[in-house]
Amino acid sequence: MAEQGLMDKLVSLSKRRGFVFQSSEIYGGLGSVWDYGPLGVELKRAVKERWWQAMVHARDDIEGLDAAILMHPKVWEASGHVSGFTDPLVDCKQCKNRFRADDPAIKGTPGTPDAQCPVCGTKGSLTEPRLFNLMFKTFMGPVEESAAVVYLRPETAQGIYVNYLNVLQASRQKVPFGIAQIGKAFRNEITPGNFIFRTREFEQMEMQFFVKPGTDQEWFERWRDWRMAWYHDLGLTPAKLRWHEHTPKELAHYARAAQDIEYEFPFGWNEIEGVHNRTDFDLKAHQEYSGKKLEYFDQAANERYIPYIIETSAGADRVALTVMVNAYREEEVKGEKRVVLGLHPALAPIKAAVFPLVNKDGMPELAERVYRDLQRVMPAFYDASGAVGRRYRRMDEAGTPYCITIDGQTTDDQTVTIRDRDTMEQERVALDRVVGWVREKV
Ligand code: ATP
Numbered sequence: 001m002a003e004q005g006l007m008d009k010l011v012s013l014s015k016r017r018g019f020v021f022q023s024s025e026i027y028g029g030l031g032s033v034w035d036y037g038p039l040g041v042e043l044k045r046a047v048k049e050r051w052w053q054a055m056v057h058a059r060d061d062i063e064g065l066d067a068a069i070l071m072h073p074k075v076w077e078a079s080g081h082v083s084g085f086t087d088p089l090v091d092c093k094q095c096k097n098r099f100r101a102d103d104p105a106i107k108g109t110p111g112t113p114d115a116q117c118p119v120c121g122t123k124g125s126l127t128e129p130r131l132f133n134l135m136f137k138t139f140m141g142p143v144e145e146s147a148a149v150v151y152l153r154p155e156t157a158q159g160i161y162v163n164y165l166n167v168l169q170a171s172r173q174k175v176p177f178g179i180a181q182i183g184k185a186f187r188n189e190i191t192p193g194n195f196i197f198r199t200r201e202f203e204q205m206e207m208q209f210f211v212k213p214g215t216d217q218e219w220f221e222r223w224r225d226w227r228m229a230w231y232h233d234l235g236l237t238p239a240k241l242r243w244h245e246h247t248p249k250e251l252a253h254y255a256r257a258a259q260d261i262e263y264e265f266p267f268g269w270n271e272i273e274g275v276h277n278r279t280d281f282d283l284k285a286h287q288e289y290s291g292k293k294l295e296y297f298d299q300a301a302n303e304r305y306i307p308y309i310i311e312t313s314a315g316a317d318r319v320a321l322t323v324m325v326n327a328y329r330e331e332e333v334k335g336e337k338r339v340v341l342g343l344h345p346a347l348a349p350i351k352a353a354v355f356p357l358v359n360k361d362g363m364p365e366l367a368e369r370v371y372r373d374l375q376r377v378m379p380a381f382y383d384a385s386g387a388v389g390r391r392y393r394r395m396d397e398a399g400t401p402y403c404i405t406i407d408g409q410t411t412d413d414q415t416v417t418i419r420d421r422d423t424m425e426q427e428r429v430a431l432d433r434v435v436g437w438v439r440e441k442v
Pocket residue numbers: 155187189196197198199200201202203204271272273274313314315316317318319
């Protein structure tokens with residue numbers, strides 16, 4: 001399969017089956033903003049639930065948080081986003097396209113007569129680079145004046161830092177401990193694209209782990225291993241995952257170490273999560289800007305210090321895209337093309353579908369009973385329309401791991417067939433065991 005072809009196929013499958021739609025499509029869409037349809041919302045929720053389970057519920061040393069998107073504007077001064085979260089950009093006066101100043105497609109130096117626009121080819125039409133802040137600005141209260149400017153958060157991390165003492169005191173945790181959060185973030189990205197890989201509104205799954213200075217590299221290593229293991233558990237192909245260590249040039253000024261988990265997308269290797277040793281930069285900055293002491297008091301050792309922070313930062317949308325890319329496959333079955341989304345059963349939007357083979361002889365009644373029983377414990381789907389082969393294909397595309405068919409034999413011996421999405425093999429299972437059987441598998 002041609003690699004870009006795969007992305008196009010995924011975009012069209014997403015629309016066809018209701019995973020992802022373009023935002024405001026009837027108005028021509030809004031640049032790099034996407035909506036999740038009935039199957040997509042289930043998939044993304046499953047990704048987030050698995051993350052929350054692993055990071056919060058399964059651990060004694062991490063607490064959850066849901067901080068607001070709007071924060072005090074000084075937060076973004078302290079974090080460096082007001083002054084530093086910028087990209088130098090150039091505009092073409094001829095075709096009105098905008099580029100990053102370091103776009104390798106630009107020939108010559110932007111702002112000089114010899115520079116050439118990579119799109120329209122005009123010489124001398126590129127402006128000098130100008131800094132462009134990636135934060136979305138809005139106004140709070142009824143007056144639009146600069147005093148009332150607030151930002152849509154470009155990352156969830158700052159909500160954690162400014163709440164760290166609140167959480168510490170309320171939960172009676174001790175360092176080392178962590179705070180996890182899932183929430184929306186907004187970046188006015190210059191070069192968004194690749195479907196939901198880089199969007200202007202997205203969701204982050206971030207965890208900030210507070211440790212004693214001196215133990216930070218040890219914790220960094222641990223988190224590195226745990227986070228990679230999480231992606232393996234998600235069913236991603238290990239050969240398509242790798243680490244990228246930030247070189248001294250790439251490393252943010254406050255970070256002591258940073259490594260990205262990368263996945264091999266059809267458009268190349270790209271980051272899906274960053275694991276960073278952020279030192280005491282963030283808490284020190286907030287202490288300075290807020291004038292509030294953010295030290296931790298270690299009672300046992302009778303010492304005070306500002307904890308170091310190990311951050312794990314992933315994008316829920318990006319991980320959802322990754323699992324879809326990883327799961328998509330086309331096969332030929334008896335001369336016909338079969339499209340399968342081989343999702344890990346725990347991520348599948350629909351866990352089981354129930355079909356009456358035909359709409360008579362008591363089959364629909366029995367099928368509906370099975371469906372109702374399943375629906376009580378998991379997302380299930382009932383489909384009575386069309387040839388059964390077509391119904392299987394629809395479920396293959398949706399990533400549904402099991403299809404249960406009520407046929408002529410069911411009324412005789414109280415058994416049904418359960419078809420496995422991946423092997424396409426069918427097994428006969430007693431009617432009263434169906435729910436338990438599927439539950440065990442998913
Ligand atoms: P990139 O270099 O890809 O823009 P980044 O280094 O700016 O990413 P971080 O600021 O470390 O990313 O954000 C952590 C995670 O948040 C990323 O690994 C990614 O999964 C997600 N993320 C960041 N920006 C976006 C975006 N514009 N759209 C979707 N997800 C994003």
